[in-house]
Amino acid sequence: MLQFELLATEGLARRGRLTLNHGVVQTPIFMPVGTYGTVKGVTPRSLEEMGAQIILGNTFHLWMRPGLDVLQQFGGLHRFEQWNKPILTDSGGFQVWSLGEMRRISEEGVKFASPVNGDRLFLTPEISMQIQRILNSDIVMQFDECTPYETKGHRTTEAEARFSMELSRRWALRCQAEFQRLENPNALFGIVQGGMFEHLRQESLEALVEMDFPGYAIGGVSVGEPKEDMLRIMAHTPQRLPAHKPRYLMGVGTPEDLVEGVAQGVDLFDCVMPTRNARNGHLFTRFGDLKIRNARHRGDERPLDETCGCYTCRGVTNADGTVSGGFSRAYLHHLERCGEMLAPMLASIHNLHFYLDTMRQIREALDAGRFTAWAQAFREDRRRGV
Amino acid sequence: MLQFELLATEGLARRGRLTLNHGVVQTPIFMPVGTYGTVKGVTPRSLEEMGAQIILGNTFHLWMRPGLDVLQQFGGLHRFEQWNKPILTDSGGFQVWSLGEMRRISEEGVKFASPVNGDRLFLTPEISMQIQRILNSDIVMQFDECTPYETKGHRTTEAEARFSMELSRRWALRCQAEFQRLENPNALFGIVQGGMFEHLRQESLEALVEMDFPGYAIGGVSVGEPKEDMLRIMAHTPQRLPAHKPRYLMGVGTPEDLVEGVAQGVDLFDCVMPTRNARNGHLFTRFGDLKIRNARHRGDERPLDETCGCYTCRGVTNADGTVSGGFSRAYLHHLERCGEMLAPMLASIHNLHFYLDTMRQIREALDAGRFTAWAQAFREDRRRGV
Numbered sequence: 001m002l003q004f005e006l007l008a009t010e011g012l013a014r015r016g017r018l019t020l021n022h023g024v025v026q027t028p029i030f031m032p033v034g035t036y037g038t039v040k041g042v043t044p045r046s047l048e049e050m051g052a053q054i055i056l057g058n059t060f061h062l063w064m065r066p067g068l069d070v071l072q073q074f075g076g077l078h079r080f081e082q083w084n085k086p087i088l089t090d091s092g093g094f095q096v097w098s099l100g101e102m103r104r105i106s107e108e109g110v111k112f113a114s115p116v117n118g119d120r121l122f123l124t125p126e127i128s129m130q131i132q133r134i135l136n137s138d139i140v141m142q143f144d145e146c147t148p149y150e151t152k153g154h155r156t157t158e159a160e161a162r163f164s165m166e167l168s169r170r171w172a173l174r175c176q177a178e179f180q181r182l183e184n185p186n187a188l189f190g191i192v193q194g195g196m197f198e199h200l201r202q203e204s205l206e207a208l209v210e211m212d213f214p215g216y217a218i219g220g221v222s223v224g225e226p227k228e229d230m231l232r233i234m235a236h237t238p239q240r241l242p243a244h245k246p247r248y249l250m251g252v253g254t255p256e257d258l259v260e261g262v263a264q265g266v267d268l269f270d271c272v273m274p275t276r277n278a279r280n281g282h283l284f285t286r287f288g289d290l291k292i293r294n295a296r297h298r299g300d301e302r303p304l305d306e307t308c309g310c311y312t313c314r315g316v317t318n319a320d321g322t323v324s325g326g327f328s329r330a331y332l333h334h335l336e337r338c339g340e341m342l343a344p345m346l347a348s349i350h351n352l353h354f355y356l357d358t359m360r361q362i363r364e365a366l367d368a369g370r371f372t373a374w375a376q377a378f379r380e381d382r383r384r385g386v
Numbered sequence: 387m388l389q390f391e392l393l394a395t396e397g398l399a400r401r402g403r404l405t406l407n408h409g410v411v412q413t414p415i416f417m418p419v420g421t422y423g424t425v426k427g428v429t430p431r432s433l434e435e436m437g438a439q440i441i442l443g444n445t446f447h448l449w450m451r452p453g454l455d456v457l458q459q460f461g462g463l464h465r466f467e468q469w470n471k472p473i474l475t476d477s478g479g480f481q482v483w484s485l486g487e488m489r490r491i492s493e494e495g496v497k498f499a500s501p502v503n504g505d506r507l508f509l510t511p512e513i514s515m516q517i518q519r520i521l522n523s524d525i526v527m528q529f530d531e532c533t534p535y536e537t538k539g540h541r542t543t544e545a546e547a548r549f550s551m552e553l554s555r556r557w558a559l560r561c562q563a564e565f566q567r568l569e570n571p572n573a574l575f576g577i578v579q580g581g582m583f584e585h586l587r588q589e590s591l592e593a594l595v596e597m598d599f600p601g602y603a604i605g606g607v608s609v610g611e612p613k614e615d616m617l618r619i620m621a622h623t624p625q626r627l628p629a630h631k632p633r634y635l636m637g638v639g640t641p642e643d644l645v646e647g648v649a650q651g652v653d654l655f656d657c658v659m660p661t662r663n664a665r666n667g668h669l670f671t672r673f674g675d676l677k678i679r680n681a682r683h684r685g686d687e688r689p690l691d692e693t694c695g696c697y698t699c700r701g702v703t704n705a706d707g708t709v710s711g712g713f714s715r716a717y718l719h720h721l722e723r724c725g726e727m728l729a730p731m732l733a734s735i736h737n738l739h740f741y742l743d744t745m746r747q748i749r750e751a752l753d754a755g756r757f758t759a760w761a762q763a764f765r766e767d768r769r770r771g772v
Contacts, residue, residue, distance in 0.1 A: 037720065041727045045702060045710040066720040070685050073716075080717055082701070084708060299456050315468070316431060322470060324431040330459075331466055334452040335424060342424045344727065 002139075002187035002214040004246045008366050012239050012265040015366035018246050020086040020138035021186055022078065025053045027246065027267040028362055030258065030355045031088060033275065035061050037081040040275045041348040044083050050310065050353040051360060054086040054138070056270050060095035060123075063131050064116045076136030088248075088270070089137035091128045091175075091191075094146050105145070107167070125174035133182045139248075140188045141217065142175040144168035147195045149225040161195030165204050168193045168219075176211055189248060191219040196229050198236045205240055215246040222251035222271075231260065238265040255284055255358055256382065259375050262362055274355045278347035281336050284354045287384045292332050292347070300329035310353035312346040388525075388573035388600040390632050394752050398625050398651040401752035404632050406472040406524035407572055408464065411439045413632065413653040414748055416644065416741045417474060419661065421447050423467040426661045427734035430469050436696065436739040437746060440472040440524070442656050446481035446509075449517050450502045462522030474634075474656070475523035477514045477561075477577075480532045491531070493553070511560040519568045525634075526574045527603065528561040530554035533581045535611040547581030551590050554579045554605075562597055575634060577605040582615050584622045591626055601632040608637035608657075617646065624651040641670055641744055642768065645761050648748055660741045664733035667722050670740045673770045678718050678733070686715035696739035698732040 003019040016027040032039045032047060035058040039047060047055065057077050066080070074080040077087055096103055096110045103112035109124030128143035147164040148156060156164075172190050179188045190208035194200030208216060218237050221230050230252070238247050238261070248268035249261050258269050274284065281292040285305035290297075292304075303313040303326065312332070315325030327346060335343035358378075365374035387407050394401040402413040418425045418433060421444040425433060433441065443463050452466070460466040463473055482489055482496045489498035495510030514529035533550040534542060542550075558576050565574045576594035580586030594602060604623050607616050616638070624633050624647070634654035635647050644655050660670065667678040671691035676683075678690075689699040689712065701712030713732060721729035744764075751760035 036724045036726055037717070038726050038728045041731075043697070043711065043728065043731065045697065045704075048704060048710055065724055066684070066716065070716055070720070073685055074687070074714075080714070080720075082711060082713055082717070298452070299459055301460070311429070311431065318431075318434060324434055325429065325468060327468055328460075328466070330452065330456055331423070331468070334422070334456070334466075338422045338451055340422055340424050341427045341727065341730065342429065345427075345429065345731065 010366055010371045013262050013371050016267055022086045022138050028262045028359055029053055030359045031056050031270040032352055033270055033272045041344050046349055051356045057087055057089045059089045059131050060092035068134050072134050086138040088139035089132050089135050091141040091143040092123055093144050096123055097146055125171040126178040129175055129178040133184050138186050140186055142172045142190050144191045147193050147220045149223045156195050158197055161197055161200055165193040165200050169207050187214045189213055189215040189217050191217045192237055193220045201237050216241045217248040217250050219250050234264045274351035275348050278351040279344045284351050285386055286381050288382055288386050290386045292336050297329040297333040302329055304350055310350050312350040396752055396757045399648050399757050402653055408472045408524050412749055414648045414745055415439055416745045417442050417656040418738055419656055419658045427730050432735055437742045443473055443475045445475045445517050446478035454520050458520050472524040474525035475518050475521050477527040477529040478509055479530050482509055483532055511557040512564040515561055515564040519570050524572050526572055528558045528576050530577045533579050533606045535609045542581050544583055547583055547586055551579040551586050555593050573600045575601040575603050577603045578623055579606045587623050602627045603634040603636050605636050620650045660737035661734050664737040665730045670737050671772055672767050674768055674772045676772045678722050683715040683719040690736055696736050698736040
C-alpha cells in the first residue's frame with residue numbers, strides 16, 4: 001500500500017505526504033541508514049525523538065546476518081529491530097557489486113561468495129523480491145545494476161551504461177512480476193539508471209513509467225562522480241518523473257546536496273554520511289562543519305550548535321524539571337580523544353538530528369511558500385563557519 | 387558536607403540516607419564507574435532513568451585527560467560531564483600502582499611517567515587532594531597504597547602488608563591536613579588497608595577512626611585474591627567501622643558479592659563489572675548470567691530477563707503511547723555478532739540497571755525487615771539458570 005499526496009509545490013520543489021503500511025511520512029524527508037537492522041550508534045528511541053519517520057535496511061546484509069529464518073520467525077524487520085514506523089529496503093544489488101572480483105553477473109542474476117562464510121550464493125530479481133517480502137519493508141526496491149562511474153579503470157562508456165541500464169530495465173519487469181506473485185502488500189519502486197548520460201536516463205525513466213511503479217528512485221549517483229555530474233543528473237531526472245508519485249534520490253549526500261535535491265523535485269533521501277561522519281568526529285552544524293578532534297575545541301564551553309535542539313546540544317528535561325545532557329565542545333573533544341563510546345553516540349545523535357531537522361525546516365518553508373528564501377539563507381549560514 | 391542517617395538495620399545490614407553537596411543518596415547503593423568522565427557506553431540521561439544516584443570518576447585519568455585547566459574552567463567534573471548528582475573520585479593511587487615498572491614509590495609520593503605523553507609526573511597525598519578539589523567531587527578518597535595480593539611473584543607477606551598499611555596511614559594524615567588547608571567543602575574518606583591480615587586491618591581502622599573521617603572505605607580487596615580471602619576480610623572489617631558513618635567497599639564485585647557485602651554492613655559499592663562485562667557480551671539476569679554470543683540465543687524471542695524493567699528488556703513508553711525498545715535475545719545476539727555499537731550500548735543499560743535495581747530491592751527489603759529472606763531468594767533465583 002502506498003498513497004502519495006502533493007500538498008504544495010514551489011518551483012520544482014514538492015511538499016508531500018506519503019502513507020505506507022506502517023505509517024505516514026511527511027516529505028521531503030531524510031531516511032537514516034540502518035544497514036544491519038540498527039542505525040549505527042543510536043537507539044530506536046533516539047531516532048523517534050529526533051523525528052525520524054522512515055529508516056533504511058540493507059537486504060544483502062540482513063540476508064547474511066541474522067539470516068532469513070530468524071527474520072521470518074519475527075515476521076519481518078520491524079519487530080526484530082523494534083522500529084514500528086516505515087522501513088525502506090534496498091535490493092541487495094549495490095552490495096553485491098561492491099564485492100568486486102568476488103561476483104559474476106549474468107542475465108539471470110549475480111553469483112557470489114558470501115563474505116561472512118564463503119558459501120556460494122545467487123541473487124536474482126526474484127530472490128531479492130522474496131527476501132524483501134520476508135523483511136516486510138514498506139518500500140521495496142527493484143533489483144538493479146548500479147552503473148558505476150568508472151568501469152575497469154576508465155570512465156564508463158555510453159555503450160557500457162546502456163547495456164547496464166537495459167539489464168536493470170529487464171530486471172525491473174521480473175521484479176514486478178515476482179512482487180505481484182508474492183502478493184506483497186507493500187510498495188515496489190523502480191530505479192532509473194543510465195549513468196551520466198541524460199538520454200539514457202530518459203529512456204530508462206520512460207520504460208519504468210510505462211511499468212507504472214508506485215514510486216521511482218534515481219540510482220547510480222553518488223558513485224564516485226564529480227559533483228557537477230551529480231548536479232547535472234539531479235537537474236535532469238527528478239522533474240521528469242510522474243508528478244503524483246514519490247521520488248527517491250539514492251545515497252545522496254551532504255546537507256547542501258539535500259537542499260539542491262529538494263529544489264530539483266526530490267522527496268526522499270538516504271545517506272550514511274551523518275552517522276559515518278559522526279564516528280569520525282565530523283560534525284554538521286548550521287554554520288558549517290566541525291572536526292571535534294581539533295585542538296581548538298579543547299576548552300570550548302559552547303555546544304556544537306547553539307541553535308540546535310538535540311540531546312547532545314541542548315539536553316532533555318527530566319521528570320523532576322532538571323535538564324540532562326547539553327554537552328560542550330570541550331567535553332565532546334575529550335570523549336573523542338579518549339576513544340570513549342559516548343563520543344560517536346552523541347555525535348550520531350547530533351548529526352542525524354541536524355539532517356532530520358534540516359528536512360523539517362524545508363517542509364515548513366515549503367508549507368509557507370518561502371523555500372527559495374530559506375535555501376538561500378541556509379547556504380549563507382553554512383558558509384559562515386563555526 | 388556529609389550527613390549520614392541510619393534508617394534501619396537487620397543483623398549487620400544497614401539501610402541509610404547519605405546527604406552530600408550534590409544531593410541525597412539512599413544506601414546501600416551501587417556506584418557506576420565513570421573513569422574518564424563518562425560511564426562507558428551510557429548517557430547521563432540513561433543513568434538517571436535507571437536510578438543511579440552517585441557515580442565515580444578517576445582522578446588519575448581525569449588529571450591526564452582532559453587536564454586540570456579544562457576541569458577548573460568548568461568548575462569541576464559535574465558540569466563538564468553534565469552529571470548533577472553526587473560524584474565520588476578515587477585518589478589516583480590505584481592507577482599509579484597499575485603502572486608497574488613505570489613508577490617509583492617513596493615516603494613523599496609516587497614518581498611516574500605519564501602513559502599519555504611520557505611526561506615525568508609526581509603524585510603525592512597533597513597533589514591528590516588538590517586535584518580532587520578541582521574536580522569538586524562530593525566524596526574525596528585519601529591517597530593510599532593499595533596493598534597487592536602478590537608482591538614480586540609471591541603472596542604479600544605480613545611485613546610487606548604492614549609497611550604498606552603504615553605508609554597509607556601516614557598519607558591519610560597528610561591528606562586530611564591538605565583537605566582542610568584547601569577548605570574543601572566536600573567529604574574526605576579514609577581507606578582501611580592491611581592486606582589479607584585481620585590484625586593489620588584492625589590496626590589500620592583504629593588509626594583511621596581516631597582521625598575521625600566522615601566515612602571509611604575498605605581498600606585492597608578485589609586485587610586478585612581468592613574469593614574466600616575476600617569474604618574473610620568482608621566478614622572482618624566493615625562491622626568494626628563506626629556505625630554512624632558510611633562504609634564503602636572498593637571495587638567489589640559480582641551481584642552475589644554485593645549482597646554478601648550488604649549482609650556484612652557495607653553501604654557503598656563500585657565496580658567496572660557491569661559495564662566491562664556488557665562490552666564483552668556477558669549479561670546479568672535474575673536467573674543467572676548469559677553470554678549473548680552463544681549460538682543458542684540466535685532465534686530466541688524472549689528478552690534477556692522477563693522480570694527486568696530496563697529499556698533493553700522492556701522499553702519505554704513514548705509520548706504517543708507506543709513502546710520503544712524492548713529487544714529480544716535474538717536481536718542482541720545479532721548486534722553482537724555484527725559488531726554493532728548498539729550491542730554494548732543496550733548491554734550496558736541492562737547490566738547497570740540490574741546492579742542498581744538489585745540495590746533498590748535490597749533497600750526495600752531492609753525497609754520491610756526482610757533482607758535475610760530476600761537474600762536467600764536472590765541466591766536461589768540466580769542459581770536457577772537463564
